[in-house]
Amino acid sequence: xxxxxxxxxxxxxxxxxxxxxxxxxSQSVSSSYLAWYQQKPGQAPRLLIYGASSRATxxxxxxxxxxxxxxxTLTISRLEPEDFAVYYCQQYGSTQGTFGQGTKVEIK
Amino acid sequence: xxxxxxxxxxxxxxxxxxxxxxAASGFTFDDxxxxxxxxxxxxxxxxxxxxxxxxxxxxxxDSVKGRFTISRDNAKNxxxxxxxxxRAEDTALYYCAKDSYIWGSYWSAFDIWGQGTMxxxxx
Numbered sequence: 001x002x003x004x005x006x007x008x009x010x011x012x013x014x015x016x017x018x019x020x021x022x023x024x025x026s027q028s029v030s031s032s033y034l035a036w037y038q039q040k041p042g043q044a045p046r047l048l049i050y051g052a053s054s055r056a057t058x059x060x061x062x063x064x065x066x067x068x069x070x071x072x073t074l075t076i077s078r079l080e081p082e083d084f085a086v087y088y089c090q091q092y093g094s095t096q097g098t099f100g101q102g103t104k105v106e107i108k
Numbered sequence: 109x110x111x112x113x114x115x116x117x118x119x120x121x122x123x124x125x126x127x128x129x130x131a132a133s134g135f136t137f138d139d140x141x142x143x144x145x146x147x148x149x150x151x152x153x154x155x156x157x158x159x160x161x162x163x164x165x166x167x168x169x170d171s172v173k174g175r176f177t178i179s180r181d182n183a184k185n186x187x188x189x190x191x192x193x194x195r196a197e198d199t200a201l202y203y204c205a206k207d208s209y210i211w212g213s214y215w216s217a218f219d220i221w222g223q224g225t226m227x228x229x230x231x
Contacts, residue, residue: 001170035217037153044203044224045145045153050217057219088153092215095167097143097155 002027002091004100012108019076021103023089028069033093036065036074039102040085048087049074079105110134110220112204117225120194128225130187130204135220138182141165141207143218144189146200146227156202157189158215165213172198194229201226 003026013019023034032052037045047056049065052072062077076083084107089100116128130142144156157168157178166178177190187204201224209216 033216037218039153044221045218046221047208047217047219050208050219056217086152090153090155090217092217094214095158095165096169097158097167097215099145099153099155102152 001096002029002098004089004091004098006087006089006100006103008103009101010104010106012106013079014108015079015081017079019074019079019083019105021074021076021087021105023067023072023074023100025070025072025091029072029091030093032068033091034065034067034072035090035092036063037088037090038083038085039088045088076105081107110206112206112220112222114202114204114222114225117202117227119228119230121231122195122229124194125190125192126194126227128189128191128202128204128227130222132185132187132204132206135206137185138162139210141209141212141215142180142187143205143207143215144178144187145203145205145218145221146198147203147224148197148200151200154200158207159187160213161211167215191227194227196229199227199229 034052036049039045053065143158204222205218206220208219
């Protein structure tokens with residue numbers, strides 16, 4: 001089973017700043033089958049990025065994903081007030097699926 | 109409107125059973141794999157189980173293998189999770205989620221989520 005480790009646990013930033021979130025896999029994620037989700041309090045998760053770098057429908061271009069193999073990154077170029085939330089990475093591409101433990105992006 | 113609505117949660121004693129349901133609408137249900145994902149109070153997301161569009165591929169997290177059974181009824185646009193031998197650590201909000209890749213035998217990203225149904229296991 002692939003284990004995903006996200007860092008940092010919490011990121012304290014101000015609106016307008018750049019956020020860089022990391023997701024590291026315990027073994028190579030095949031074909032970049034890596035997704036990112038955003039979750040706000042009391043809401044279901046929302047798909048942001050799939051295939052490591054493709055934005056889901058309706059996701060603003062300030063969100064971008066990169067990486068391959070075992071190291072992946074979600075970047076929010078300029079934080080908007082609505083971007084403060086918890087972000088999860090997920091690996092897929094088999095009949096198992098695992099999530100990272102999450103990174104909370106909070107207002108500094 | 110694409111929608112997933114979970115039901116069947118509640119308070120149950122350890123060792124007992126519960127069956128969750130997820131009603132899908134607004135998309136061609138039998139074209140997509142479906143999943144259950146849970147979130148314990150204040151914790152992160154945990155994938156629980158998935159089933160392919162034709163029920164040919166099924167997967168479970170190690171934490172529920174042998175106790176939970178996923179199934180679907182494409183004629184009713186419904187997904188189910190039969191949970192047996194429930195434990196306190198199964199207490200969580202259970203989400204139903206739609207796979208994003210049509211006719212896949214393996215999982216892809218989850219593009220639609222329900223609002224969840226809460227399961228509490230306690231004596």
